[in-house]
Amino acid sequence: MSTEAQAFVKEIPSKADQFPDWYTAVCLKAELADYSPVRGFMVIRPYGYALWEGIQRWLDERFKATGHVTGYFPLLVPEGYLKKEAEHVEGFAPQVAWVTQGGDEELAERLAIRPTSEAIIMPMYAKWIQSYRDLPVLYLQWNSVVRWEKATRLFLRTSEFLWHEGHTAHMSSEEADRECLTILEIYRQLLEDVLAIPILVGRKSPSEKFAGADWTYTLEALMPDRQAIQAGTSHYLGQNFAKAFGVKYLDRDNTEKFVWTTSWAVSTRLIGSLIMAHGDDRGLGLPPRIAPIQVVIVPILGKEGDKVRSAAAALAERLGKVARVRLDDRDEYTPGWKFNEWEMRGVPLRLEIGPRDVAAGQTVMVKRTGGEKSPVKLDGIEQVIQRSLDDVQRQYFTQAKAFLDGHTVSATTMDQFEEAIRDRRGFVKTGWCQAQACEDAIRTRTGASPRVIPLDDKPQGVCLSCGKPATATMYYARAY
């Protein structure tokens, strides 16, 4: 290992041994994010924001293709509105940042910075929705929300985060539930096909559902420290908000009915999962489909600098048509330094090109996921690059899937269960009778939380806690 490589590596703690420190170091060194002067609030730097833009672009296309439209609702919510749905305010009030002064004026009513926007969107729906002709309403917005947090970590838990929030209104319960599942499937594709993070998909336990929902669908991923993380949620809100805010429509049969609503979101927290899932001791690892830079080209000038320089530029131009390419032709850094920097920043493919390569009509390709350096002929290189990007994408997913599968165990006795949680074996699958008391008992005894009941659940055996026949399968884990 070169001195330069050592210098880089020694600044990044070991992922296996010092996972939390490794995570923070990667966030900071890869310039994804930074701490701000406001406690608990982060700054998202351009390289991190580019990941968010990639997520936005991908999702927005699917949202539009499924009939959704984008709007924007106010940042502030009057306290009275937040209180209209009882469970909702109870769930969110402890985390609200309150505006009490506007200019020199003391406000008569406190205004909440939105922790989520149901309470400011529903009054608008009550105004806009009159007839069955106005339904369904399929709105979303891209915005930031604030939830006051005591302990925070870059991307994973911050007092402000970016997200989208979808809010839809429907004529029937079935249609609303179908909407939740449509969105859940879009999220699943984002996670698995784009971010290369395999997940368990299903429903939350009632104790873990969104405040004000009838039920919550969730996507749960397993991080390398074998803790679960909630990657996205889709809430079936029934008529709770419709009744609290009076959102009614005149149906074809000329009677007034309450609508059925949903809400759903993924946030910049996803970027935290992405960092944890694929990085290593050299830094970040990015699946090509989300990588802001997919291919970096590093010229190694040698004696024939000009020739190499122009060959590298020509290659960048050419590959720019099939991939997101960066030509790193900075003079103030050595090639070795650049190799390390781009590895640390997780660029999937590196192409080195020196005088001998120019002469041979080739370039040397290195995959971020490892393996041999391999010479690639310039003739037909587009296909090789595309195939290699696909390979790296697949490799990240395959690795992560093997990890998830290898860290999902079943427990039929409390001893097995406790041991699995204590050893941090990841997800522990067990039977549940759906009684809250049984869930509480397990949680108290083991410190694990119920994560997800699979979508296509076929419960087997008995409840781990009470021994009655299981009516659900529940995956438990320690969690973020």
Add this chain to the structure above:
Amino acid sequence: MSTEAQAFVKEIPSKADQFPDWYTAVCLKAELADYSPVRGFMVIRPYGYALWEGIQRWLDERFKATGHVTGYFPLLVPEGYLKKEAEHVEGFAPQVAWVTQGGDEELAERLAIRPTSEAIIMPMYAKWIQSYRDLPVLYLQWNSVVRWEKATRLFLRTSEFLWHEGHTAHMSSEEADRECLTILEIYRQLLEDVLAIPILVGRKSPSEKFAGADWTYTLEALMPDRQAIQAGTSHYLGQNFAKAFGVKYLDRDNTEKFVWTTSWAVSTRLIGSLIMAHGDDRGLGLPPRIAPIQVVIVPILGKEGDKVRSAAAALAERLGKVARVRLDDRDEYTPGWKFNEWEMRGVPLRLEIGPRDVAAGQTVMVKRTGGEKSPVKLDGIEQVIQRSLDDVQRQYFTQAKAFLDGHTVSATTMDQFEEAIRDRRGFVKTGWCQAQACEDAIRTRTGASPRVIPLDDKPQGVCLSCGKPATATMYYARAY
């Protein structure tokens, strides 16, 4: 005029006679925006938000092409940071919304919801910028800001608005000024080439500059009520913020120097200008380059409904490759109703297609800007549509330019000036000695505000107020 058309029109007040009511009616009826339960805060509805997305897309491409990158900085700014630059806090403090409680906790220091983000971005620059190698820093963010307003109007003046804010740091004064002008030119192209709003470009009077800037560049448009509106600004901040926040770099000569900074923005206020500029008594008018829907196709079913329906669908599919097309095949509305709705929503081109058109291999085109209905052969229709969209784009700009030119007058005596302002003739051009007292005198006497000193100023004659030789040309107007 059909009964349906009358019904539509009677709901929109006359633009010429009741301009403010006309404006609000168009915002609401075209579903661009709505009032929210929070005083002074608006809801941007999807059709209005689509205009913003169009502006974002266009600008973002140019920002990226000129080396800018996007990030995200916290919503909240500690009061102590806001106070670091004296002029800045003095300018913004009266309009700040203050967060004083987080969850159950009373905050030790108030947090401002950002009215603009210099005070939260500069401390990060102080941390990130060490060496000349780190410069220039060319960041921007897309976000919302809050400025507490007493009297508000949809889009034009709201307590929260969406914008981008660019914040750049440079090694030299010249480079910072050049950055301001680069951005100003991008804004000019957006205004004139995309939104079809002609503008005067130049500098603000010192009394009207951004709080904390050395000088402010501005783009000023003239609305049909002959009031000026500031459409965008680009601020040269000199070293004011660099010194207040200690943003220094080690130069090549091994000495520490303060950076030179800029900031710049356009906001959703632009959408207000767009609505005012091109609408008429039938509603909104949208230049094709910004129109979310450029072509609407309305089938007129008649006896051969199925044939017409499939011909309309085929046409929509075909034109979808060259334009943003909407097929309005809703059964619950009549063609006449649809014509009026899409005119009210400002769609540049309407294509009607009925049984006789199908038989003749044609469609009937109607431009939103007026003129005859004209049959268009389906053969080669793509070129006709593209040319017609260009025509409509040009027509909007030409009309608006004629209006601006026709409402810009010169005044060499105070009587001429007063008369021009009283008669609302628009911009009044005059000589100025650059003394604040002279500006104040004119403002007090006429109620007009100084809008812009042209970029390529060649002052002539004398100062309108004191009679000394003019050192600048100033355009005055009543303004939004």
